[in-house]
Amino acid sequence: MxxxxxxxxxxxxxxxxxxxxxxxxxxxxLDYERDLALxxxxxxxxxxxxxMYRGRLWTIRRYSGYGTPxxxxxLYRHEYREGQTGFxxxxxxxTNSGLDSDDPRVGADVGIGGVPVCSLDDMEILFEGLPIExxxxxxxxxxxxxxxxxxxxxxxxxxxxxxxxxxxxxxADILTALGCMNYIDQIAPRHAIRLLADLVEWSSxxxxxWHPVSFDTYNARENGVNAYQELAILMADAIAYIEEERKRxxxxxxxxxxxxxxxxxxxxxxxxxxxxxxxxxxxxYRLVKDRYGIDDARCHILRLHVQSSGIxxxxxxxxxxxxxxxxxxxxxxxxxxxxxxxxxxxEGLCLPTEQSMLLSxxxxxxxxxxxxxxxxxxxLGGSYYLEWLTNELETRAWQYLKRIEEAGxxxxxxxxxxxxxxxxxxxxxxxxxxETVEVKVVGVNCFEMEEEPYxxxxxxxxxxxxxxxxxxxxKLRRKxxxxxxxxxxxxxxxxxxQGENVMPAVMKGVxxxxxxxxxxxxxxxxxxxxxTPIGL
Amino acid sequence: xxxxxxxxxxEIRVLMAKPGxxxxxxxxxxxxxALRNAGMEVIYVGNQTPQAIVxxxxxxxxxxxxxxxxxxxxxxxxxxxxxxxxxxGAEEIIVLAGGIIPREDVPLLKQAGVDEVFQPGSKLxxxxxxxxxxxxxxRSPSAI
Numbered sequence: 001m002x003x004x005x006x007x008x009x010x011x012x013x014x015x016x017x018x019x020x021x022x023x024x025x026x027x028x029x030l031d032y033e034r035d036l037a038l039x040x041x042x043x044x045x046x047x048x049x050x051x052m053y054r055g056r057l058w059t060i061r062r063y064s065g066y067g068t069p070x071x072x073x074x075l076y077r078h079e080y081r082e083g084q085t086g087f088x089x090x091x092x093x094x095t096n097s098g099l100d101s102d103d104p105r106v107g108a109d110v111g112i113g114g115v116p117v118c119s120l121d122d123m124e125i126l127f128e129g130l131p132i133e134x135x136x137x138x139x140x141x142x143x144x145x146x147x148x149x150x151x152x153x154x155x156x157x158x159x160x161x162x163x164x165x166x167x168x169x170x171x172a173d174i175l176t177a178l179g180c181m182n183y184i185d186q187i188a189p190r191h192a193i194r195l196l197a198d199l200v201e202w203s204s205x206x207x208x209x210w211h212p213v214s215f216d217t218y219n220a221r222e223n224g225v226n227a228y229q230e231l232a233i234l235m236a237d238a239i240a241y242i243e244e245e246r247k248r249x250x251x252x253x254x255x256x257x258x259x260x261x262x263x264x265x266x267x268x269x270x271x272x273x274x275x276x277x278x279x280x281x282x283x284x285y286r287l288v289k290d291r292y293g294i295d296d297a298r299c300h301i302l303r304l305h306v307q308s309s310g311i312x313x314x315x316x317x318x319x320x321x322x323x324x325x326x327x328x329x330x331x332x333x334x335x336x337x338x339x340x341x342x343x344x345x346x347e348g349l350c351l352p353t354e355q356s357m358l359l360s361x362x363x364x365x366x367x368x369x370x371x372x373x374x375x376x377x378x379x380l381g382g383s384y385y386l387e388w389l390t391n392e393l394e395t396r397a398w399q400y401l402k403r404i405e406e407a408g409x410x411x412x413x414x415x416x417x418x419x420x421x422x423x424x425x426x427x428x429x430x431x432x433x434x435e436t437v438e439v440k441v442v443g444v445n446c447f448e449m450e451e452e453p454y455x456x457x458x459x460x461x462x463x464x465x466x467x468x469x470x471x472x473x474x475k476l477r478r479k480x481x482x483x484x485x486x487x488x489x490x491x492x493x494x495x496x497x498q499g500e501n502v503m504p505a506v507m508k509g510v511x512x513x514x515x516x517x518x519x520x521x522x523x524x525x526x527x528x529x530x531x532t533p534i535g536l
Numbered sequence: 537x538x539x540x541x542x543x544x545x546x547e548i549r550v551l552m553a554k555p556g557x558x559x560x561x562x563x564x565x566x567x568x569x570a571l572r573n574a575g576m577e578v579i580y581v582g583n584q585t586p587q588a589i590v591x592x593x594x595x596x597x598x599x600x601x602x603x604x605x606x607x608x609x610x611x612x613x614x615x616x617x618x619x620x621x622x623x624x625g626a627e628e629i630i631v632l633a634g635g636i637i638p639r640e641d642v643p644l645l646k647q648a649g650v651d652e653v654f655q656p657g658s659k660l661x662x663x664x665x666x667x668x669x670x671x672x673x674x675r676s677p678s679a680i
Binding site: 435 | 582609
């Protein structure tokens with residue numbers, strides 16, 4: 001009897017054609033020892049640790065912050081009581097742009113989408129009463145995150161804690177703020193990466209348990225590129241940081257790379273995303289080992305934080321997003337992530353509410369404790385399709401990486417606008433496919449409804465955040481030792497010009513309660529400001 | 537009062553902006569591209585304060601200002617744009633908004649002088665047609 005296939009193309013989210021079934025023939029060239037092996041063993045395709053989730057479950061890390069440092073401190077205390085073992089600071093856009101809350105351009109953006117942290121004072125308020133020695137914190141900054149990490153470290157020092165005991169991650173990546181979104185008042189990528197490489201060097205000396213950088217392609221992916229492009233961009237990002245240190249040769253590369261961590265998105269093509277996470281680990285191992293000839297196993301493993309994809313969530317019928325989030329979380333877990341953030345189902349309508357964030361945490365806990373997927377590492381390994389797809393993504397990613405390198409590598413590709421052009425093309429192409437219903441989105445271009453079937457509560461940010469922060473800043477500027485601030489900023493200017501590692505001077509400035517804006521202005525004065533060439 | 541040539545022959549001019557610091561640019565990219573493909577002149581100014589947006593709109597003599605915002609600051613920033621346009625005697629410029637704007641906020645924005653709000657998932661053809669229709673109507677109210 002003949003079975004007819006339904007009409008339409010069968011391909012992955014990245015446009016890779018898919019056959020009706022896969023057989024051993026499709027993975028003929030796969031060598032188990034070379035390409036897969038056990039978890040915790042090179043090339044780490046199947047996971048970075050031998051016992052994977054039996055040894056340690058992934059960290060449920062909620063990216064949060066809003067209003068004022070005082071309000072967010074209450075939220076963090078609540079999260080800690082609920083059993084969360086890690087914090088991830090969502091800074092507001094002014095802070096992440098390196099601007100103070102009282103800058104005349106930023107008022108409306110203070111305290112929305114994140115918490116303002118203008119000085120050490122705010123950082124101390126943010127973590128008041130929280131045992132930071134017992135948790136791992138993500139300082140989820142952007143291109144000026146070395147200042148944010150310095151504030152966190154200065155806060156720890158004031159408590160008498162040893163920096164070498166601190167655990168956490170800084171998202172000291174240039175890609176998001178300088179290539180994936182428009183942040184105002186930035187410095188050019190070549191200068192930003194110099195300062196962030198300073199952070200990586202310095203952290204590897206003073207805080208070896210800290211991950212000073214998390215290469216982030218979550219936002220690149222949100223800009224429309226596909227799974228294998230995301231893989232290539234991730235590698236290009238890390239390569240740019242390695243090349244920066246190679247030019248200087250200040251510390252051994254092994255020491256520099258050891259602290260790297262990674263951050264990717266989890267999208268809708270369930271099996272392709274799983275293949276992507278597996279391919280990422282194998283690519284990283286091969287890159288470090290083969291291209292850079294590094295044998296230190298601590299440099300070989302790609303530790304991964306994954307976030308469910310905001311761009312896949314819909315404004316229409318928002319409860320449907322819960323299902324999307326659950327599948328994306330499951331893909332991250334079957335792909336072996338070390339840390340997962342599940343978005344709120346309501347983020348197509350507003351900033352997430354307490355209720356939606358609780359559901360996100362519960363979603364992850366259900367996967368951890370009810371589905372039994374944690375029992376065995378890489379449970380889908382060996383599937384003809386998954387192994388074929390992992391290979392295919394890797395092959396295509398190396399090819400795309402070559403194109404990025406032909407465009408001059410990540411820094412040059414950002415400065416010239418080449419990468420932003422790739423995003424633009426991908427965004428426009430995706431929109432076309434949505435409108436022609438080549439890509440289906442339930443509730444948007446199929447199964448639409450006139451009336452919204454679900455009632456959703458909305459979150460409203462604190463409208464007084466900018467006012468409160470401005471008053472605090474005025475007070476701070478009056479009561480701190482301004483001469484000490486001036487001296488520290490002068491020193492920062494000097495070491496920046498001389499090309500020395502800026503971090504000791506940043507720590508001094510932060511310790512004197514210099515503000516985010518004052519510190520970043522030193523670099524704006526020296527390097528000038530830069531805005532990303534979006535090409536519109 | 538600024539003078540404008542009446543009729544349909546003059547090219548439609550649009551200023552696209554992102555008020556405040558919100559970095560999400562996907563919506564602005566697709567809408568800018570779609571309006572250009574439909575033959576309109578679109579000036580993309582990116583992230584700007586309401587004041588700068590209004591200055592640019594007047595200087596560029598546009599028919600339409602498109603504001604894309606996903607940061608939740610829409611109730612602060614968008615009415616400031618319309619208020620400043622009004623103060624500058626440029627209230628004939630049509631203000632359109634799009635992004636993450638809850639439905640219950642749409643009447644508030646319309647009260648403040650926003651002509652229309654486009655939700656995520658809006659079809660580009662409907663945005664393009666809306667702009668054409670509104671500008672032509674505004675230029676010569678009898679021609680519909």
